[in-house]
Amino acid sequence: MASNTSRRNFIRKTAALTGGAFAAAGAARAAPLPVAPSNQEPGRIIDETAYGMPSKFEAHVKRRRTDVFKNRQNLSDWSMTPLQHQPGIITPNGLIFERHHAGTPDIDPKTHRLVIHGMVKQPLEFAMDDLTRYPSVSRFHFHECSGNGLTDWLKPASTTVQQTHGLLSGVLWTGVPASTLMEEAGIDPKGKWVLFEGADSSAHARSVPMEKVLDDTIIAYAMNGEMLRPENGYPVRVVIPGWEGNVSVKWLRRMKVGDQPWHLRSETARYTDPMPDGKWRQFSMVMETKSVITAPSGGQKLKGPGFYEITGLAWSGSGKIRAVDISVDGGRNWREAKLEEPIMDKCLTRFKAAWNWDGSPGVLMSRAVDSNGYVQPTVQDLQKKRAIVGFVQHHNAIQPWSINAQGEVRNVIGQA
Amino acid sequence: MSSARLRVLAIMGVSAAVAACAGTGGGSSAPAKSSTGIWMGSAGPHAVQPLPDKPRFGKPVSEADLAAWNIDIRTPDGRGLPAGSGSVSQGQQVYAAKCAACHGADAKGGPVYGTMVGGIGSFKGAPRVLTPGSMYPYAPILFDYIRRSMPMDRPQTMTNDEVYAVSAYLLNLNGLVPANAVMDAQSMPKVQMPNRDGFLLDDRPDTQATRCMTNCK
Numbered sequence: 075m076a077s078n079t080s081r082r083n084f085i086r087k088t089a090a091l092t093g094g095a096f097a098a099a100g101a102a103r104a105a106p107l108p109v110a111p112s113n114q115e116p117g118r119i120i121d122e123t124a125y126g127m128p129s130k131f132e133a134h135v136k137r138r139r140t141d142v143f144k145n146r147q148n149l150s151d152w153s154m155t156p157l158q159h160q161p162g163i164i165t166p167n168g169l170i171f172e173r174h175h176a177g178t179p180d181i182d183p184k185t186h187r188l189v190i191h192g193m194v195k196q197p198l199e200f201a202m203d204d205l206t207r208y209p210s211v212s213r214f215h216f217h218e219c220s221g222n223g224l225t226d227w228l229k230p231a232s233t234t235v236q237q238t239h240g241l242l243s244g245v246l247w248t249g250v251p252a253s254t255l256m257e258e259a260g261i262d263p264k265g266k267w268v269l270f271e272g273a274d275s276s277a278h279a280r281s282v283p284m285e286k287v288l289d290d291t292i293i294a295y296a297m298n299g300e301m302l303r304p305e306n307g308y309p310v311r312v313v314i315p316g317w318e319g320n321v322s323v324k325w326l327r328r329m330k331v332g333d334q335p336w337h338l339r340s341e342t343a344r345y346t347d348p349m350p351d352g353k354w355r356q357f358s359m360v361m362e363t364k365s366v367i368t369a370p371s372g373g374q375k376l377k378g379p380g381f382y383e384i385t386g387l388a389w390s391g392s393g394k395i396r397a398v399d400i401s402v403d404g405g406r407n408w409r410e411a412k413l414e415e416p417i418m419d420k421c422l423t424r425f426k427a428a429w430n431w432d433g434s435p436g437v438l439m440s441r442a443v444d445s446n447g448y449v450q451p452t453v454q455d456l457q458k459k460r461a462i463v464g465f466v467q468h469h470n471a472i473q474p475w476s477i478n479a480q481g482e483v484r485n486v487i488g489q490a
Numbered sequence: 491m492s493s494a495r496l497r498v499l500a501i502m503g504v505s506a507a508v509a510a511c512a513g514t515g516g517g518s519s520a521p522a523k524s525s526t527g528i529w530m531g532s533a534g535p536h537a538v539q540p541l542p543d544k545p546r547f548g549k550p551v552s553e554a555d556l557a558a559w560n561i562d563i564r565t566p567d568g569r570g571l572p573a574g575s576g577s578v579s580q581g582q583q584v585y586a587a588k589c590a591a592c593h594g595a596d597a598k599g600g601p602v603y604g605t606m607v608g609g610i611g612s613f614k615g616a617p618r619v620l621t622p623g624s625m626y627p628y629a630p631i632l633f634d635y636i637r638r639s640m641p642m643d644r645p646q647t648m649t650n651d652e653v654y655a656v657s658a659y660l661l662n663l664n665g666l667v668p669a670n671a672v673m674d675a676q677s678m679p680k681v682q683m684p685n686r687d688g689f690l691l692d693d694r695p696d697t698q699a700t701r702c703m704t705n706c707k
Contacts, residue, residue: 146601189551199549204548207547266524271562277638277645283528316531330562332564336562337628338631346689397701405707408703420534459697
């Protein structure tokens with residue numbers, strides 16, 4: 075190990091070589107460190123009676139409702155994940171976004187039943203202790219609401235990334251492949267669609283094509299290593315990977331096989347996309363490739379010029395993330411960010427790029443490319459195709475964050 | 491995944507999908523459409539254990555025993571609409587008792603929700619006014635949604651006659667049925683909704699962004 079003298083020499087030389095930013099940071103000397111009280115007092119004893127919680131100093135990291143949209147009731151409502159505080163690609167269960175159409179029910183797993191019927195050989199009923207006996211699968215997937223970004227289309231309304239993109243979470247789902255249960259019931263060859271219906275007081279329901287149900291759909295009872303949280307569908311839900319969140323019906327009570335879709339309110343009057351000719355795009359369920367920088371992001375303030383790691387999340391409902399590009403000059407020039415393993419199908423992927431901020435104003439952007447070669451569009455690209463005013467869905471545009479000379483980061487969607 | 495491969499998948503079941511995807515790591519397959527034309531994205535790579543003796547834990551149940559749960563209506567043709575009926579005038583009374591507190595008098599909007607009347611022809615400009623009259627392509631959507639979800643504080647408690655009646659009242663307020671109309675399983679699917687042809691099937695990806703790296707604008 076080098077002596078103190080030679081280490082100081084090394085630091086001096088390195089500072090001279092790397093110039094301004096490093097020298098400025100190195101010039102602020104740390105104060106002498108006292109022994110901390112935590113070294114001198116015993117800590118809390120193991121509490122076997124309570125569920126472990128984050129540090130009290132992390133109490134600001136929590137789900138929040140939108141600051142922008144004024145909802146006049148709170149049963150059909152949503153809360154958003156604090157992505158600016160999430161390292162990695164997994165969202166802790168207490169921070170996974172919520173979207174309910176009529177509040178969260180408390181359902182007793184002992185009495186809950188799931189049924190499969192309709193165009194099947196034998197209608198079947200399952201209790202929870204039946205479902206947990208089947209061979210299970212665990213898979214990492216992103217989960218995103220179709221309305222993620224609905225308040226921020228052509229002009230900025232939200233401040234933070236929690237408010238612009240927080241209807242997004244990363245989850246390890248565990249359950250039974252839907253195909254296992256479908257095969258047991260015996261699908262009529264004419265059965266092309268499956269209705270999924272909830273046991274909540276909206277009895278929320280959606281029609282899903284049979285091929286997707288047989289491909290990678292999970293009847294899930296657990297998330298991130300524990301049973302589902304009530305607000306995320308306890309005791310059982312469907313998870314339809316890569317598709318808009320509302321097709322993954324929570325509190326699942328019924329699967330009905332049919333030969334055509336049902337065209338319910340939730341797939342005609344809602345969750346459809348307005349087009350410029352006055353028509354509505356229907357059954358647009360794949361969540362298209364998207365990315366967002368989570369740091370630096372809206373509402374944050376840089377601590378002066380120097381080194382920063384630009385980092386964020388990228389995901390695709392149609393495969394894996396192949397690349398993410400970063401721009402610090404508002405989209406004029408781009409460079410490829412580093413993708414952090416693991417990179418998984420229909421899952422959040424973490425990207426990172428080193429950046430030396432010179433203190434001048436700029437605009438940060440990220441642009442994802444998926445395994446099909448699809449490139450994330452700008453909001454202007456979307457505007458050319460869709461009628462993007464008002465309350466709309468499936469917003470996957472590039473998110474620009476501006477930085478002024480004071481280091482303040484702002485949402486400039488549609489402005490850059 | 492090609493549509494041909496999807497057909498094979500549908501015929502052979504999931505074991506075909508496992509064989510096709512295992513080892514590729516997935517993701518390189520092209521976006522696929524279902525046999526009914528729905529864009530599904532690429533198929534997921536996943537491995538399902540082959541099961542020599544398939545566990546069967548489902549308990550046989552009869553459709554008759556599921557009757558109370560079997561509330562969905564196939565809305566284009568009204569399949570699933572139950573017996574019963576309701577008139578516009580009966581619906582006005584049910585509405586006043588169970589709906590007006592949130593939706594307002596004459597369904598023109600109340601303390602919680604906006605109007606449920608009008609908006610027909612508003613979708614090419616701003617604001618688009620979304621109501622059952624302007625938006626629903628099929629009238630039986632009203633029955634399905636009201637029965638499963640309304641009133642919000644006590645859903646699935648109205649009689650089928652009450653649901654038919656409220657549906658008739660809302661259709662009348664939107665000028666889509668006359669004041670003497672009666673809704674039932676036969677009449678409701680015949681109501682012509684103005685937005686019947688207002689939908690197009692998902693035709694994304696609809697953007698063709700390119701990966702420009704330098705001097706892009």
